[in-house]
Amino acid sequence: MAFKNEGDQKAYWKDNLSLLFKLLIVWFVVSFGAGIIFVDALNQVQFFGFKLGFWFAQQGSIYVFVVLIFYYMKKMNQLDKKYGVDEE
Structure with missing residues (x-):
């Protein structure tokens, strides 16, 4: 990976970490929130025959x-x- 300058490298990693953080929040809300915290409210709805x-x-x-x-x-x-660091 060769960045044009150090500013691009920092911006790339900032964008990368931002994306990771957002995806981890979604995963946490779905797995922990829907599966544990809000399970009683969600169990009022049937989905493919299951709560x-x-x-x-x-x-x-x-x-x-x-x-x-x-x-x-x-x-x-x-x-x-x-950022010009793709492999294609």
């Missing part, structure tokens, strides 16, 4: 995590191109 709180605790947080991985990959490719 929604139970579904988030068992399946939903895993699906969201996989989606977040692909989203991170897409955004990092855009970030790499923005």
Whole structure:
């Protein structure tokens, strides 16, 4: 990875850490919030025959995590191109 200058390198890592922080917040809210904190309220709703709180605790947080991985990959490719450090 070769940055044009130190300013680009700092901006790249700032953007990268910002993205990571936002994705970790989403993952925390979905896995901990929906699966543990708000489980009683979510269990009032049925989803594919299961209580929604139970579904988030068992399946939903895993699906969201996989989606977040692909989203991170897409955004990092855009970030790499923005700062000229992509591999293409």
